[in-house]
Amino acid sequence: MTVIAPGISIERWTASSRLTLAVMTVAAILLAVSPAFLGAGAIDRMTALFIYVILAAMWNALAGFGGLVSVGQQVFFGLGAYFTIRLADAGLDPFVSLFVAAIITGILSVPLSWFMLRLKGGEFAIGMWVIAELAHLLVNLDRLIQGETGTSLIALNAYDSGTRRVVIYWLALAAMIALLGALFALMRSRAGAAMQAIRDNEDAATSVGVRVAATKRLLFVLAAFGIAVAGGLWLATAVTFQPKTYFSVQWTAYMIFMVLVGGIGKFEGAILGALLFFVIETVFGGTGVWYLVGLGAVALLFSLYLPQGLWGAIERRFDLQLLPVGYKLTVSELFKDKQ
Secondary structure, eight states, X not given: OEEEETTEEEESOOHHHHHHHHHHHHHHHHHHHGGGTSOHHHHHHHHHHHXXXXXXXXXXXXXXXXXXXXXXXXHHHHHHHHHHHXXXXXXXXXXXXXXXXXXXXXXXXXXXXXXXXXXXXXXXXXXXXXXXXXXXXXXXXXXXXXXXXXXXOGGGGGSOHHHHHHHHHHHHHHHHHHHHHHHHHHHTSHXXXXXHHHHHOHXXXXXXXXXXXXXXXXXXXXXXXXXXXXXXXXXXXXXXXXHHHHTOTHHHHHHHHHHHHHOTTOHHHHHHHHHXXXXXXXXXXXXXXXXXXXXHHHHHHHHHHOTTXXXXXXXXXXXXXXXXXXXXXEEOHHHHHHO
16 A cells, blocks of 8 residues: 555555455365366356356456457457367377467467557457458368368367366366466556556557557457467367357357446456356256347346446445456545545
């Protein structure tokens, strides 16, 4: 805490945020040992939850913190799965393949960013969707994939189903913790402050010396890498790969829903949104088309009545920040009374 005047201070870590980190550490340990007590179905569902958190956090980083709204992030989800298939077919261990595939996708996102980051607003959003469709078509041309017929991650058959399920669970948990930790550290750094300045006013950020292009590229590549990890993990759980499924815009729609409901631009919001989506899917996922109608209705209601999302409303109502990426100005009651 830094005191800038009598009764006025600036702080980043609060008692609630320290407690939150302690609770999250304990929760991570409990989740790590949970496969010893959970059934096969519960392990698969928890793995899906970890993947949803990754997707929500990465889209929130891009749009909520960087102001880069995209409707084509499924391109990285699909490429993460596709390169996993390709690498495993070449003889690389399938579990190693999914992370190498994410690295390759991240590397490919660098030259892609040179073109896409020249676009603004709606042009960037639609441009990413066009790139996703183009990648979908190119993947279909690969003879290994057999067009929309798809293929399977056959290399996983080297592991028995029980071992495979637990390993995927641990990999998803580790990836979620690592990506959330990296994003949290990044947003609390100078680069994170620069990203939010660009989001709020790019011209003003440029005028004070922020390297706009490099900062945007950093966030773009991180989001691409994280979503590619999620794509590889999803493939490991599903085993089968069909391009139309992995390059479907529904993945970006899910990301947008989670962030919109949880709270865009809030670190806690993406996590809360993923949890809400997971619960809704678990309870209502079997209702078919009505499930999708319900998701759309919920998103519409939140847009109209809670534009800052559920966590935004909680934060405003209770002045609560569990994982702050910025600074908080605190004015003591004594100082207020003097005023």
